[in-house]
Amino acid sequence: EAQVTQNPRYLITVTGKKLTVTCSQNMNHEYMSWYRQDPGLGLRQIYYSMNVEVTDKGDVPEGYKVSRKEKRNFPLILESPSPNQTSLYFCASSPDQNYGYTFGSGTRLTVV
Amino acid sequence: GNSVTQMEGPVTLSEEAFLTINCTYTATGYPSLFWYVQYPGEGLQLLLKATKADDKGSNKGFEATYRKETTSFHLEKGSVQVSDSAVYFCALTVGYSTLTFGKGTMLLVSP
Numbered sequence: 001e002a003q004v005t006q007n008p009r010y011l012i013t014v015t016g017k018k019l020t021v022t023c024s025q026n027m028n029h030e031y032m033s034w035y036r037q038d039p040g041l042g043l044r045q046i047y048y049s050m051n052v053e054v055t056d057k058g059d060v061p062e063g064y065k066v067s068r069k070e071k072r073n074f075p076l077i078l079e080s081p082s083p084n085q086t087s088l089y090f091c092a093s094s095p096d097q098n099y100g101y102t103f104g105s106g107t108r109l110t111v112v
Numbered sequence: 113g114n115s116v117t118q119m120e121g122p123v124t125l126s127e128e129a130f131l132t133i134n135c136t137y138t139a140t141g142y143p144s145l146f147w148y149v150q151y152p153g154e155g156l157q158l159l160l161k162a163t164k165a166d167d168k169g170s171n172k173g174f175e176a177t178y179r180k181e182t183t184s185f186h187l188e189k190g191s192v193q194v195s196d197s198a199v200y201f202c203a204l205t206v207g208y209s210t211l212t213f214g215k216g217t218m219l220l221v222s223p
Contacts, residue, residue, distance in 0.1 A: 004155075033210050033211070035213075040215070041215070042201070042213050042214065042216055043156075043201065043211075043213040043216075045210060045211070048210045058210070090155055090156065092156075092211075097144065097207070097208060097210065098144040098161075098163050098205065100158040100161050101156075101158065101211060102158070103155035103156040103157070105154060105155045106154075106155050
């Protein structure tokens, strides 16, 4: 089944403890993105990647890192999480910008 | 820059009513336009899209027409069902830019 898989689905962590949210797609898509969804703010892009080793900042990149060492994986790294990073995170992939993105099921992160 | 404006919700309808959710955009260049739907507790799913002016996207009884003259991409459905209750997002891409979303419109359909 064609899909984008994120892990974990739920995560509660403490301020400052490094964490990684994994994202993997099995569709050989070039484009991958990370979004966060917050009430009243909608979806905001964190980082995106157009191909292996090519990444760029989105609208809200502060406090996040990404890497694209292979086509299928696009992990999101929070080096020192803070409570304002408590949010619902989505990874998405697409073969090109006009095709439409396939989204993962989301990761609900709580930083206390 | 690029932006998408959607009508605020929630939109509350009875089953079998006609649905319109307004979406307008501003973009530098010629965008591709999308509607996504998010059911409770799930990720976003692509509902329909249109990549050039006057194109009509359609899926599951939903339709939207790319209107360049009014920079709009309104979502319509002739007869909604309870199962259509969800949050609907209008979005665009331009060139190599990635998705820009509207803030979403919640639809609540009662029996």
